[in-house]
Amino acid sequence: DGGRLCRPLLVVEGGKLRLRPIHLDQLQMGLKSLTDLIREGVVEYVDVNEENNCFVALSGGREGRGLTALHTHMEIDPLTLLGVVAALVPYPHHNQSPRNTYQCAM
Incomplete structure (x- = not known):
């Protein structure tokens, strides 16, 4: 048994993305990795059962506009x-x- 399939989602708190522009800059420079973002609580792996209790935004724009206080997560990319x-x-x-x-x- 390989376990349950999980997918990474960006964490949203209070209608705001936890992902900041500094995170993106550090990713591009190679100073941070996906593992670092998971440790910091910026990205979270969610399985099917957990997703039942999540309100996932398909997209919120580059700065996370369009997110509400009800949203808990956002797709990394709509595709x-x-x-x-x-x-x-x-x-x-x-x-x-x-x-x-x-x-x-x-």
Whole structure:
């Protein structure tokens, strides 16, 4: 048994992202890693059961605008919701659902 699938989400507290511009700068310079952000509580791995009690924002803009006090997490990128294969399907919102499913299974 490999365990339960989890996915990383950005933590939101009081309608504000815990991720700050300094974190992004340190990531780009190689001074921090994803593990450091997890230790600091900026990123959290959430499984399916935990997600039932979360209010996840699809996106909140670059600075986290559009988040409310009810939000608990935010997607790192809106495409991560789909998964790797589904994200590669061109214009999935213009296709019928069976076509998208077929393309993901190829």
